Amino acid sequence: MADKISIGELHLSGCTGCLVTIADNYEGLFKLLDDYADLVYALTLVDVRHVPEMDVCLVEGSCCLNDELSVEELKEARAKSKVLVAYGACAAYGNITRFCRGGQWNQPAHESFVPISEVVDVDLYIPSCPPCPQQVRNVAVMAYLLLKGNDEQKQLATAYLTPLMQLAQRGNEACGCDLMYDVINQGLCMGCGTCAGTCPVRAVTMEYGKPNVNRDQCIKCGACYSQCPRSWFNFDVMNNYEGIMGAIKGAMQ
Amino acid sequence: MDVLGNYKSAISARSTDKDITRKSQDGGIITTLFAYALEEGIIDGAIVAGPSDEPWKPEPMVATTKAELLAAAGTRYTISPNLYLIKEATRSYGLDRVGIVGVPCQIQAVRKAQVYPIGMRDVDDKIALALGIYCMENLSYQALEAIVEDHCNQKMESVKKMDIGKGKFTVYTERGAVSQMPLKLIHKYVQPGCHVCLDYVANLADISSGSVGSPDGWSTVFVRSMKGNAVWDGAMAAGLFETQPMDQVKPGLDLVKKLATEKITKNQKHVDERKTIGLKADGTPKGLRNPYESP
Ligand SMILES: Cc1cc2nc3c(=O)[nH]c(=O)nc-3n(C[C@H](O)[C@H](O)[C@H](O)COP(=O)(O)OP(=O)(O)OC[C@H]3O[C@@H](n4cnc5c(N)ncnc54)[C@H](O)[C@@H]3O)c2cc1C
Ligand code: SF4
Ligand code: SF4
Numbered sequence: 001m002a003d004k005i006s007i008g009e010l011h012l013s014g015c016t017g018c019l020v021t022i023a024d025n026y027e028g029l030f031k032l033l034d035d036y037a038d039l040v041y042a043l044t045l046v047d048v049r050h051v052p053e054m055d056v057c058l059v060e061g062s063c064c065l066n067d068e069l070s071v072e073e074l075k076e077a078r079a080k081s082k083v084l085v086a087y088g089a090c091a092a093y094g095n096i097t098r099f100c101r102g103g104q105w106n107q108p109a110h111e112s113f114v115p116i117s118e119v120v121d122v123d124l125y126i127p128s129c130p131p132c133p134q135q136v137r138n139v140a141v142m143a144y145l146l147l148k149g150n151d152e153q154k155q156l157a158t159a160y161l162t163p164l165m166q167l168a169q170r171g172n173e174a175c176g177c178d179l180m181y182d183v184i185n186q187g188l189c190m191g192c193g194t195c196a197g198t199c200p201v202r203a204v205t206m207e208y209g210k211p212n213v214n215r216d217q218c219i220k221c222g223a224c225y226s227q228c229p230r231s232w233f234n235f236d237v238m239n240n241y242e243g244i245m246g247a248i249k250g251a252m253q
Numbered sequence: 254m255d256v257l258g259n260y261k262s263a264i265s266a267r268s269t270d271k272d273i274t275r276k277s278q279d280g281g282i283i284t285t286l287f288a289y290a291l292e293e294g295i296i297d298g299a300i301v302a303g304p305s306d307e308p309w310k311p312e313p314m315v316a317t318t319k320a321e322l323l324a325a326a327g328t329r330y331t332i333s334p335n336l337y338l339i340k341e342a343t344r345s346y347g348l349d350r351v352g353i354v355g356v357p358c359q360i361q362a363v364r365k366a367q368v369y370p371i372g373m374r375d376v377d378d379k380i381a382l383a384l385g386i387y388c389m390e391n392l393s394y395q396a397l398e399a400i401v402e403d404h405c406n407q408k409m410e411s412v413k414k415m416d417i418g419k420g421k422f423t424v425y426t427e428r429g430a431v432s433q434m435p436l437k438l439i440h441k442y443v444q445p446g447c448h449v450c451l452d453y454v455a456n457l458a459d460i461s462s463g464s465v466g467s468p469d470g471w472s473t474v475f476v477r478s479m480k481g482n483a484v485w486d487g488a489m490a491a492g493l494f495e496t497q498p499m500d501q502v503k504p505g506l507d508l509v510k511k512l513a514t515e516k517i518t519k520n521q522k523h524v525d526e527r528k529t530i531g532l533k534a535d536g537t538p539k540g541l542r543n544p545y546e547s548p
């Protein structure tokens with residue numbers, strides 16, 4: 001279909017959990033592929049060997065600097081896509097690959113893994129390990145509206161995607177400590193508990209109403225910080241939550 | 254948006270269930286609505302501020318029975334991080350329809366988790382009822398202790414009820430003593446995060462409620478979303494509330510609006526001042542982060 005957008009997934013050093021997450025939209029994935037997006041590139045799902053031109057490229061995994069092919073493919077994907085997304089915590093922040101120091105079974109020399117923004121410019125972040133199926137779905141629908149919608153839809157999609165683009169500008173390091181640096185130290189935390197609720201490895205506990213991070217347990221996925229309502233909160237989008245959730249639900253029916 | 258947020262109707266109301274009003278803070282709106290929603294299968298459980306080992310220190314809990322809701326009724330003027338159970342409620346507790354109560358910032362967090370479910374897998378469509386309680390400011394537990402024990406001269410464990418109203422913080426003890434302190438002395442104890450808060454009456458809740466605007470023992474209720482509307486109509490039809498039109502009660506909606514305007518204006522000013530809290534070497538303003546502008 002001509003008015004669909006094209007989406008691809010470039011797989012670098014990740015565990016494939018992000019790819020599986022796309023599939024975790026179940027019938028929603030078929031709806032996305034039927035009406036909104038052609039999947040033009042993805043490990044095991046699409047039989048295409050070389051990075052094609054695409055509207056949106058989701059990059060999973062961090063980039064191994066000792067693996068020439070990864071570096072080349074990442075650069076190629078950047079050149080060939082309109083919007084490049086760091087999809088998941090490894091691509092955005094390094095995540096558990098931050099702890100790599102070589103010595104893997106079949107590739108002992110692979111030891112330098114960096115978030116993809118250290119190699120190429122990134123437009124948008126979807127943090128967390130793994131990201132949530134619903135967040136990928138929302139970004140896919142909004143990307144469609146941004147590229148194919150009318151003026152009003154473009155405006156909504158821009159407002160929606162802006163904070164995720166700002167996260168990409170903010171930097172490529174994140175861990176539970178960001179709650180300390182950019183929320184508590186800044187006098188912004190009000191003890192809602194979202195950070196503790198969102199952490200996939202339960203590294204955050206609430207002590208007398210404020211977050212306490214077990215730094216040995218933190219895998220640097222960035223979920224707590226990006227989900228915290230005091231890291232960013234856009235009133236124009238959130239005040240219209242009923243309309244936006246309705247629109248996304250409607251789009252998926 | 255208006256300081257009172259979008260709403261479909263504003264009503265003064267009180268629960269008709271005496272078991273609830275004996276324990277609830279004001280008109281028992283929150284406990285009654287959750288009990289009704291449990292009964293009707295609108296929710297499978299609700300995240301509320303339950304009791305803990307320490308007196309007056311709330312511990313978020315998932316309530317699945319009316320008895321549990323009653324144990325969590327009433328206001329604790331200190332932080333209860335209710336959101337920390339939001340994903341857990343759908344996992345360990347296996348709830349498909351989650352109710353949650355929270356102060357305005359917590360309801361904002363609920364909506365962010367739904368619109369941007371970054372680390373909140375399978376949560377967005379499981380939030381079945383988000384009830385908000387008005388909030389001017391909140392206190393750390395240590396601040397509450399200082400207020401009750403140092404200013405009001407009462408032991409935390411001997412307190413039966415705490416209340417804020419008519420410019421005073423009031424403590425009622427088990428043995429019938431009443432201690433008060435002027436609210437303006439409390440401001441220095443308020444957690445800093447509250448100074449950037451731009452919501453008084455939980456604008457993003459399905460239904461929100463507080464005491465201000467209505468007579469003692471009654472609550473002012475805003476019915477806001479389509480979902481909230483359906484639940485409210487159902488509870489009314491079931492005879493769970495007595496109500497009065499808002500324009501016939503004293504002090505009425507004007508006071509709610511006045512307090513909301515005061516809070517938001519004051520805090521907006523604080524947010525703006527943060528932009529220029531210091532000076533760089535060249536004399537240009539050096540500011541703090543504004544969460545409403547960018548991460
Ligand atoms: C910090 C704070 C400040 C408040 N400030 C105002 C105000 O300025 N003006 C005003 O009109 N009302 C204020 N309220 C709300 C008011 O105290 C009552 O909570 C509200 O009227 C509901 O009463 P109810 O009888 O309907 O609810 P109830 O049936 O008594 O139920 C109250 C519900 O709130 C939950 N809860 C109790 N404490 C907390 C907490 N700290 N955090 C999250 N959930 C909690 C309980 O678990 C329970 O489910 C404030 C509440 C809090 C917690
Ligand atoms: S999510 Fe943010 S505001 Fe909420 S408790 Fe954690 S750090 Fe504080
Ligand atoms: S504390 Fe948890 S949520 Fe936050 S970055 Fe670390 S692992 Fe991720």
Ligand code: SF4
Pocket residue numbers: 190356357358359388389390391446447448450451452
């Ligand atoms: S004043 Fe605002 S930030 Fe503080 S507890 Fe109340 S709703 Fe939350």
